[in-house]
Amino acid sequence: QQPVQSPQAVILREGEDAVINCSSSKALYSVHWYRQKHGEAPVFLMILLKGGEQMRHEKISASFNEKKQQSSLYLTASQLSYSGTYFCGTEVTGAGTASKLTFGTGTRLQVTL
Amino acid sequence: KAGVTQTPRYLIKTRGQQVTLSCSPISGHRSVSWYQQTPGQGLQFLFEYFSETQRNKGNFPGRFSGRQFSNSRSEMNVSTLELGDSALYLCASSLGSGAGGNTIYFGEGSWLTVV
Secondary structure, three states: OOOEEEOOEEEEEOOOOEEEEEEOOOOEEEEEEEEEOOOOOOEEEEEEEOOOOOEEEOOEEEEEEOOOOEEEEEEOOOOHHHOEEEEEEEEEOOOHHHOOOEEOOOEEEEEEO | OOOOEEEOOEEEEOOOOOEEEEEEOOOOOOEEEEEEEEOOOEEEEEEEEEOOEEEEEOOOOOOEEEEEOOOOOEEEEEOOOOHHHOEEEEEEEEOOOOOOOOOOEEOOOEEEEEO
């Protein structure tokens, strides 16, 4: 089942902060975050594993709440380069080598001057 | 280190035709996955290959098939194309099989338009 991302879209002024959430109805093993700019490949940001620590990529960080099966991506002091669509990909527990990523529908982020 | 390379980048096909897309993974990566991306459905998993074996398959009709070669390069084929097959097809590679905590890297994709 596809994870649910919220919000669907957000507009920020440069320097503002934002939070993007990713929720699943299933027990998760990992959550992967990607950013995709128009016409380009999704770019890997970070991966959060069950039982793992909060991760950080420059001024972007993420957390994984195992009890809620929810991950949140925190964008601090946003820059113009942060604009794009953010996707979370979730991996459920117990799938073994048949595991795969199921992606949310994305959150479109636009940072303006 | 070269990234994931996909060819062709753009192509236009007619309904009923077939198409083959190619993907070269990052050197050393043995797993290749394919995704279909459309505005309405987002990123949908097609299948994954590891060491020339299909490890996982998404919910797509049998018209969608793939294979992986001994050098880890992969191809996907879509037969009897339909208008709804128009999409961006993304290839992704990783060191290990399945997500399993492996970082998955995407190529720039092949834009397929079916007319």
